[in-house]
Amino acid sequence: MASSISYPEDKVAWFIKDSSLGLVSNYSSTGTTRTSRKAWQAVDHAVTDGLLLHYWAEPKKITSIGDTPDIDNTFHLALVDYVKMCLYMDRAGTTQGESSGIAFQLSEMHKRKFQESVRRFGNRRREKTGGVRAILPYNFQ
């Protein structure tokens, strides 16, 4: 079933409600635009493959030792940092004295490295397009 909406940018909108995508439209299949206070309702006709979602996805789980992590290879070293962070924290909790302090500091170091590569830079570090960014101001005339 095809869409019968000519200008979705004017007649359809989306929003997030908990773990759901809300889709509302003021278009009526009778050909008229709804204008009453109940104008924005669900889309009133089915559209096969009608929505194209662009999103950040969750990587797949590793199940075997031969698996390659389901994430861009630029983040693979960050995974090593995360594992070392946890293991050093375990060591800090199971030893005493100076070695515990050293393990804690090393855990913090790996935590910083993981956060820097994943949380702080994320997609920006590996962005495929690159180049200088420019801002085009709105024309008020």
Next chain:
Amino acid sequence: MSVHSLTAKKIISRVRQVFPDAPESYIMSLLNDALVEAGLYSTKGMSAKVSVVADQMFYDLSDSAKDSSNNVLELNKIHRVDFMDDDGDYIKIPRLLDGETLMFDITSESVIEQPD
């Protein structure tokens, strides 16, 4: 020529340079924790098609949600939505940031959590 990447086995061998006694299953578990953590940020971009159902306002985005080809979406954060127009082209549609529509349709929605 393929790009350099690390398998779980290579990651385990790197970790064992410092922690030779760390159990393999524990490292694998930590690796999956790391992937969940990394997935919270913009690390894996995807696009998927979902069919629009007549008179249905809400579409499931939970961990088990599927696209129109019955593949699991594995979705964390949507940053753009396109809607198919009458020519079959996908057009970007605006987002209502507060999501506060005047009329809330609950009667036909199976994805909204309701008490048993």
